[in-house]
Amino acid sequence: MKIRSLFKKELDKEESKLYDNSAIKVLWVGCIAIVIALLFMSITSMLITNNAVVEKLKKVDLKNMAGSIASTIDGRVEKAVDASLMLSSDPMIINWIKSSNTDETTGKITEEKMREMVDFFGYDTTFLTSAITNQYWSYADGKYELLDVVSQEDPDDKWFFDSISMNKRYEINIDHNKELNDTFVWINTLVGDVSKPIAVTGIGMNLDDVIDSLIEEGQNELENNILLVDRSGIIHLSKNQEYLGKPLTDYLPEQLAASIIYTQNKASSFKSMEYTNDAGDLYDIAYKTIKDTDWKLIVEIPRSESLGFMRTIIINTVLACLFIIVLMLIMLNLLTVKIANPYKRALQLNQELENKVQERTRELNEKNNNIQDSIEVAKRIQENILTSENEMEHIFEEYFIIWEPRDIVGGDFYWIKKFNDGLLVVVGDCTGHGVPGALMTTAVNAMLNHIVDEKCHDNPAIILQELDGLLRQSLTKNDAFSDIQDGLDAGIVYISTEKEILFSGAQFSLMVSDENGVREVKGNRNTIDCIARNEECIFENLIIEHTRDMSLYLVTDGFTDQPGGEKGLPYGKSRVLSELQMITKMKMAQQKEKLRDSFREYRKSEMIRDDVTILGFKIK
Amino acid sequence: MESLMIDKTKSTPEINFDINSGTLWIKGESFPENAAKFYTPILNWIKEYLKKSTSEMVFEFEIIYFNSSTSKIFMTLFDLLDDEVQDGKKVVVNWRCDKENETAIECGEEFKEDLELLPFNILLL
Secondary structure (H helix, E strand, C coil): CHHHHHHHHHHHHHHHHHHHHHHHHHHHHHHHHHHHHHHHHHHHHHHHHHHHHHHHHHHHHHHHHHHHHHHHHHHHHHHHHHHHHHHHCCHHHHHHHHCCCCCHHHHHHHHHHHHHHHHCCCCCEEEEEECCCCEEEEEECCEEEEEEECCCCCHHHHHHHHHHCCCCCEEEEEEEECCCCEEEEEEEEEEECCCCEEEEEEEEEEHHHHHHHHHHHHHHHCCCEEEEECCCCEEEECCCHHHCCCEHHHCCCHHHHHHHHHCCCCCCCCEEEEEECCCCCEEEEEEEECCCCCCEEEEEEEHHHHCHHHHHHHHHHHHHHHHHHHHHHHHHHHHHHHHHHHHHHHHHHHHHHHHHHHHHHHHHHHHHHHHHHHHHHHHHHHHHHCCCHHHHHHHCCCEEEEEECCCCCCCEEEEEEEECCEEEEEEEEECCCHHHHHHHHHHHHHHHHHHHHHCCCCCHHHHHHHHHHHHHHHHCCCCCCCCCCCEEEEEEEEEECCCCEEEEEECCEEEEEECCEEEEEECECCCEECCCCCCCCCCCCEEECCCCCEEEEEECHHHHCCEECCCCEECCHHHHHHHHHHHCCCCHHHHHHHHHHHHHHHHCCCCCCCCEEEEEEEEC | CCCEEECCCCCCCEEEEECCCCEEEEEEEECCCCHHHHHHHHHHHHHHHHHHCCCCEEEEEEEEEECHHHHHHHHHHHHHHHHHHHCCCCEEEEEEECCCCHHHHHHHHHHHHHCCCCCEEEEEC
């Protein structure tokens, strides 16, 4: 039992291994394949999307964004230019300048106009500097005052004298005030003839507000940066305070910075480029010159920022992969519980059954061997009961005996005994074969010994009768089947020393071969059975006439009734007689072989139905 | 009562008793290890049937080979049927055998000799 359970455990291991190797492997391979396919798809679509987005970003989005920023700035500047031109061409103002700033009426109107520019149009400062009086009038923060009288000696006033001689209607200056941290756009407009101006007037506008509002707007969308750079490459405006006042080359690759600063592209067209900073981040950049200036507006967007939605794709892909793996695990579990387990169970059951069968087979083999052994022993016992060949050689001058139980032991027997006055030969066929038949033969053997010792040995009919009586006494006890009784057929021959031959048969014939040929001498029809008939069985003695060299044969029905031939019919008595007729002149040993051959040839593949016994002997 | 049907085996004959026609067929070979065990239920069935039925019964025997214990059982059956005929029942036995099967023919003749009233026909095929 221990060994079996151990074996079973081994087996379980085997089976789970088997299960692991197939189902789980397949599942994992499927799982991995799907994940790989998904990754491939995601990466491909990401690359395609990425390329498309970058392309669009560079060609459209970035330019649109920079364009809108620039146009805002340009618009403001243009408006400021318009306003300045309006101031410079105002006749009242011209008159006031021409009056050397003395005419009170025009002076009042000029003040009004300048105040209007700041208070109504939202510019930070208006100014008017006369070339006649060199007076520098300014309106800012609600104050209208004469700020200064410009002089050629004062370097601060250099701008005025530059403007006077600039020989064009207006000029835009962008000026960064470090102390105030302000960036101002100054529109300087000449009053009067461009070649001979009488004054410079204009508007000052703080650009920080514009850019701040742009930056604020932009903050909602992207992590961009807007830079304003002057002609020397110094950054004047930036979302990032650190950048202010620093050269552009600090933040951009030198070559790129140089190309931005020195490019004299048209104000309307943007250029876009990309670069990677020291930290390895990729940036897209667009730049243009601000209208009528040599300042550059630069818009910069980190690629990672503009491609931020790509992260969503990656996250989704990862989530999908995880989802698939979880799904696979659930399927694996289902497979284990719903599909693999019954299969495993079936295998187990099968193995259990096989074990049982093996166990039973072993037990059966053991039992069979035991039975076989005991039957082998029984066969020895039965052979010992039968008259030995040695004895028979002494008794008969010439004889043969065929004794072939269908199974190892059988119900057929022969019993031969020599007396002083004669020879008694008995051949019998007890009902049944195998062990029951053999048991009967031992009983009959004992009875025969008893009868010949106690009753008589020279009268076959009486011996049969005695046998019948004894069997009836011993075998009718405790029989459940009152209708069906055991018994035997037997033929008994007594040959006296004077060669008187007596035969008596219970359902048994004697085959006699003499000079007249071979004939059957039938015994009595009734068999020795134990059917409780009222009348006693009567057996008769038949006298067989002795002739020289005659042979007698006692044949059991196992031989005569054996089916065979074309139709599967019994061998038959006439075939026995004709066979004997052919061989009777031969030596007894040869006759034995002939009879066996004939039997074998006749039965062919038919199974042997019964025990077979033939005793043949010669009487001189 | 239900009809009696037993399929043939290697060592036992086919038994087929159709109660509608009142015919019992016993066909094949008969050499069971334990003839008593095989035939007792059949004999009991026949006895039961004979008690209940009044119509004519035909026994058709077509046995190629049978052993001596079977032969004793057949004799018991024929004795039983003989008694039934004596009591007025109509019973016929047809002993069918191949004309070359002298063993069967001889046995049939011996059975017939022992019977008093039971009609026992030996039919050679």
